[in-house]
Amino acid sequence: MNQAARRIGRTLALVLPVVLVLSGTLAVTRVPWAAPNAESQVLTASSDNASTVATVRAPHEVLRDRLLSELQEKNPGVALTHLQEATNGRPSLAAHCAEIARALGRAAVAKYRSVKQAQSYARPVCDVSYATGVVGQSH
Structure with a gap:
C-alpha cells in the first residue's frame, strides 16, 4: 500500500x-x-x-544616460566620479569610458555655457576624454 x-x-x-x-x-x-x-x-x-x-539597451547606454541626467541635476564632478566607480566595478564598461566622458564634457559646456566652468570639473577619468568633449563643444 x-x-x-x-x-x-x-x-x-x-x-x-x-x-x-x-x-x-x-x-x-x-x-x-x-x-x-x-x-x-x-x-x-x-x-x-x-x-x-x-528594445534592449546596452549597459553603457544606460550608464551614459543616467550620468547625463546626474550632470544636469548635480554637477559634472559627481557624474565623473560615478563614471569612474562604474568602470572600476564593471570592467566591461571601460571600453566605453572615453565615449561617455566626452558626452559628459559636451553636456557640461551646454549646461554652463562656459568652457572654463565646464573644464573646472575635469578629473583624471578615462584619460583626457572629458576635456576633449569640453574643448570639442566650444568650436
Missing part, C-alpha cells in the same frame, strides 16, 4: 504541474480584449501584428 501511494504521489508530482500550465495557457488564449461581445478577437503569440518592438 505504501509503495502504491508513493507511485501515485510521484505521478501526480510530474503530471499536475504540466496540466496546470497547459490549462492556464489555454485559458488565456481566448480572452476578448475590446468588447464583451467581440468573439473574433483572440490573443495570439505572433509578432506579425505587434505594434511596438521592445
Whole structure:
C-alpha cells in the first residue's frame, strides 16, 4: 500500500504541474480584449501584428544616460566620479569610458555655457576624454 501511494504521489508530482500550465495557457488564449461581445478577437503569440518592438539597451547606454541626467541635476564632478566607480566595478564598461566622458564634457559646456566652468570639473577619468568633449563643444 505504501509503495502504491508513493507511485501515485510521484505521478501526480510530474503530471499536475504540466496540466496546470497547459490549462492556464489555454485559458488565456481566448480572452476578448475590446468588447464583451467581440468573439473574433483572440490573443495570439505572433509578432506579425505587434505594434511596438521592445528594445534592449546596452549597459553603457544606460550608464551614459543616467550620468547625463546626474550632470544636469548635480554637477559634472559627481557624474565623473560615478563614471569612474562604474568602470572600476564593471570592467566591461571601460571600453566605453572615453565615449561617455566626452558626452559628459559636451553636456557640461551646454549646461554652463562656459568652457572654463565646464573644464573646472575635469578629473583624471578615462584619460583626457572629458576635456576633449569640453574643448570639442566650444568650436
